[in-house]
Amino acid sequence: MWSGTRCQICGCMTMNPWLVPIWRLACQLYIYMWWRSSMKFWFGRTRVGGFRKTGAVRCRFWMESVEDLKNSLEARGQRLFLRCGTSAEAFGELAACCEISKVFTFAEVCSEELALEAEVERTLQQVTGAQLVRCWGYTLHHIDDLQDCGKPPERWITPYLTFGNFKREIAACKVRAVGSEWQKLLKGDTTFVLQEPPKTDLDWGHVPSLRELGFSPDEILDADQCREKSAIPWQGGESIALARMQQYLWERSALKQYVGTTDWTASGKCGASNDQTSKLSPYLAFGCVSPRLLYWEISRFEKGNRCKGAKGLINSLLWRDFYRFIVFFAWGDRLYHLYGPMSCGSVPGGHKLPTKWCCKHYNNLFGGSDPRLWTWEKDFSKFRRWAEGCTGYPFVDAAMTELKAYGTTCLEFIIYLLGYPPRDLQLDWRLAAEWFESRLLDYDCVLNWGSNWAYFILTQLPAREDDRPGGGPRYTLPRYSPYLMATQVLLWGKEHDPDGRYVKKWISSLQALPAELCREPWRVDCMDISQDGFWSCSACTLENPLKHRSCDACRAPRPKMDCKSCETSPVYTEPMVPPPPEDLEGLCENCGRRAAGCSSEGAFYCELCWWEWLPESELMIHAPKISPSMDADSGWSLVPSLALPKQSQSQVKVQRKGGRWQVKGDRGDKLAGG
Numbered sequence: 001m002w003s004g005t006r007c008q009i010c011g012c013m014t015m016n017p018w019l020v021p022i023w024r025l026a027c028q029l030y031i032y033m034w035w036r037s038s039m040k041f042w043f044g045r046t047r048v049g050g051f052r053k054t055g056a057v058r059c060r061f062w063m064e065s066v067e068d069l070k071n072s073l074e075a076r077g078q079r080l081f082l083r084c085g086t087s088a089e090a091f092g093e094l095a096a097c098c099e100i101s102k103v104f105t106f107a108e109v110c111s112e113e114l115a116l117e118a119e120v121e122r123t124l125q126q127v128t129g130a131q132l133v134r135c136w137g138y139t140l141h142h143i144d145d146l147q148d149c150g151k152p153p154e155r156w157i158t159p160y161l162t163f164g165n166f167k168r169e170i171a172a173c174k175v176r177a178v179g180s181e182w183q184k185l186l187k188g189d190t191t192f193v194l195q196e197p198p199k200t201d202l203d204w205g206h207v208p209s210l211r212e213l214g215f216s217p218d219e220i221l222d223a224d225q226c227r228e229k230s231a232i233p234w235q236g237g238e239s240i241a242l243a244r245m246q247q248y249l250w251e252r253s254a255l256k257q258y259v260g261t262t263d264w265t266a267s268g269k270c271g272a273s274n275d276q277t278s279k280l281s282p283y284l285a286f287g288c289v290s291p292r293l294l295y296w297e298i299s300r301f302e303k304g305n306r307c308k309g310a311k312g313l314i315n316s317l318l319w320r321d322f323y324r325f326i327v328f329f330a331w332g333d334r335l336y337h338l339y340g341p342m343s344c345g346s347v348p349g350g351h352k353l354p355t356k357w358c359c360k361h362y363n364n365l366f367g368g369s370d371p372r373l374w375t376w377e378k379d380f381s382k383f384r385r386w387a388e389g390c391t392g393y394p395f396v397d398a399a400m401t402e403l404k405a406y407g408t409t410c411l412e413f414i415i416y417l418l419g420y421p422p423r424d425l426q427l428d429w430r431l432a433a434e435w436f437e438s439r440l441l442d443y444d445c446v447l448n449w450g451s452n453w454a455y456f457i458l459t460q461l462p463a464r465e466d467d468r469p470g471g472g473p474r475y476t477l478p479r480y481s482p483y484l485m486a487t488q489v490l491l492w493g494k495e496h497d498p499d500g501r502y503v504k505k506w507i508s509s510l511q512a513l514p515a516e517l518c519r520e521p522w523r524v525d526c527m528d529i530s531q532d533g534f535w536s537c538s539a540c541t542l543e544n545p546l547k548h549r550s551c552d553a554c555r556a557p558r559p560k561m562d563c564k565s566c567e568t569s570p571v572y573t574e575p576m577v578p579p580p581p582e583d584l585e586g587l588c589e590n591c592g593r594r595a596a597g598c599s600s601e602g603a604f605y606c607e608l609c610w611w612e613w614l615p616e617s618e619l620m621i622h623a624p625k626i627s628p629s630m631d632a633d634s635g636w637s638l639v640p641s642l643a644l645p646k647q648s649q650s651q652v653k654v655q656r657k658g659g660r661w662q663v664k665g666d667r668g669d670k671l672a673g674g
């Protein structure tokens with residue numbers, strides 16, 4: 001179960017939490033074990049959705065990393081001891097051939113990992129009497145150095161710490177040199193050399209194959225095909241990681257072009273070249289390269305080549321620190337909570353902060369609304385359509401297909417993918433987080449759950465336009481949209497994939513369509529497909545080419561073809577949520593009011609009448625209609641009523657006081673343990 005890492009103490013490939021060097025005087029043994037209980041930890045099922053925890057693509061990367069570790073140890077005259085069994089069996093076997101006094105490991109922060117760590121500690125005590133020594137690792141800054149900020153970390157790392165504040169506080173802390181702890185331990189003794197491994201007839205074990213780890217032939221085939229098709233040859237191992245770092249920084253000087261996955265302002269993300277981000281995340285996640293080593297290499301590069309990219313990449317590394325420290329000091333297991341780690345008030349295990357304060361925080365600090373106001377469904381049919389890339393929104397579907405195939409996609413796509421399940425589909429966000437856990441090549445518990453779900457998504461559930469002047473900063477729901485993300489997805493697709501190349505790469509049925517239509521295939525009718533021929537305009541009788549959607553002379557729209565298959569798009573899946581309207585304002589065909597709304601079947605409907613249509617769709621069967629009285633002044637009408645608090649079933653009261661929304665009480669939902 002353990003992966004190798006570059007040691008932050010000595011800088012060479014030695015220890016990580018799960019790679020345990022055992023000391024016997026000056027003799028070191030490197031062991032890599034697969035505890036039986038840890039098999040469940042890695043290959044069991046996730047808690048809410050029951051997905052396989054580690055997919056075949058990631059598992060292969062991981063096994064390659066272990067193989068690489070084994071080879072590099074052997075090149076130094078050392079050996080790696082590999083076992084698959086219980087910790088008692090493995091340590092028992094080792095204790096029979098060598099004396100074990102200390103076992104070193106990196107300290108963990110998440111509950112399942114901590115439980116495993118405790119189990120190993122117990123076993124060690126019982127079987128060998130050895131001590132488990134926890135070292136701090138994985139981050140750029142050492143936990144002890146946080147004191148350098150002038151106040152204890154417990155005081156300033158609170159559940160509501162923002163990344164900006166974290167960066168300000170941590171600016172005073174220095175990054176340690178690679179191996180500084182190790183040097184301290186040896187007290188400058190440079191004569192220290194690694195001793196030969198013990199000469200025993202011990203079976204050293206082997207790196208298991210995917211088949212031995214229980215993957216089916218189909219899963220293995222999928223993983224093989226993914227490698228063949230992938231633009232980046234993801235292969236695990238420290239040597240590959242170091243070569244990649246060397247190439248990125250020194251051979252290609254690509255750091256000068258670094259934009260980073262967290263730069264929101266850069267456009268054209270779909271066409272981003274490989275040099276615009278480092279593509280090191282799986283190596284950092286598996287410990288194949290240490291962030292400290294990367295930091296010092298970047299600093300060395302920056303000396304001769306001043307560039308913005310250096311600061312950008314270090315900034316990205318700080319995100320990793322931020323999440324690990326905030327989980328360690330403040331969030332803990334609340335990371336998996338339905339309402340997120342910042343939930344409070346009556347939520348079991350939540351912080352004892354006044355509800356009023358919490359709402360204020362969500363509205364002001366993060367610009368979002370309180371997660372307790374949302375409906376979090378566990379509807380697997382909806383979930384499956386999202387996970388399999390069949391939402392009907394090609395931009396979302398393309399990214400999901402890429403994720404499924406390669407275990408990776410651009411961060412911004414992920415952010416959009418993230419928003420879609422909770423906002424438009426009203427799904428329990430943990431289902432989606434677990435799906436990412438299963439699929440991501442660079443999965444890291446703290447980064448996946450903490451960073452991007454808890455911090456980005458739960459804190460930015462859209463504020464309604466009337467929540468505060470201007471609404472939330474980024475995700476304010478446009479007034480005309482019946483759903484939250486649909487409009488954003490389209491706008492984003494237009495900005496970052498203007499010629500539709502990304503969408504077409506992943507969805508072959510859309511390849512023949514022009515860019516605009518391939519992003520909105522529900523607008524395609526049979527005439528768009530049969531592009532030969534003409535249609536005659538009923539207003540001015542001009543013969544227009546079929547592919548023109550309006551008359552070249554008088555701009556009258558092309559009549560819709562009377563064809564049964566055109567009720568939905570003839571080329572692509574029907575969208576799961578109704579597409580946003582094409583026109584923003586007009587005269588409603590139904591009630592005659594001039595208002596914001598949308599076109600459907602050539603007629604314009606205002607927002608309220610548009611809602612009349614929704615119950616017909618499968619998705620909205622249970623959605624109560626929004627009454628006109630809920631309109632405008634509250635702002636809630638902008639949100640599907642599914643997302644509103646169920647007043648009749650719960651204790652929640654939503655009130656408006658002094659221009660702000662306040663939530664009192666708890667919705668009373670049964671919380672599935674996270």
Ligand SMILES: Cc1cc2nc3c(=O)[nH]c(=O)nc-3n(C[C@H](O)[C@H](O)[C@H](O)COP(=O)(O)OP(=O)(O)OC[C@H]3O[C@@H](n4cnc5c(N)ncnc54)[C@H](O)[C@@H]3O)c2cc1C
Nearest residue numbers: 260261277278279280281316319414442443444447448452
């Ligand atoms: C829902 C979601 C889940 C994610 N889960 C993971 C995960 O499990 N493991 C993981 O390594 N990254 C995760 N990320 C962050 C991000 O997607 C990847 O780190 C990034 O895409 C890696 O590409 P890169 O190495 O080219 O990044 P670069 O831009 O070159 O950044 C360098 C390194 O900085 C770190 N980094 C960059 N951005 C972030 C960020 N926003 N949050 C945390 N660290 C960051 C990564 O370690 C990355 O390798 C997740 C993002 C989202 C939105």
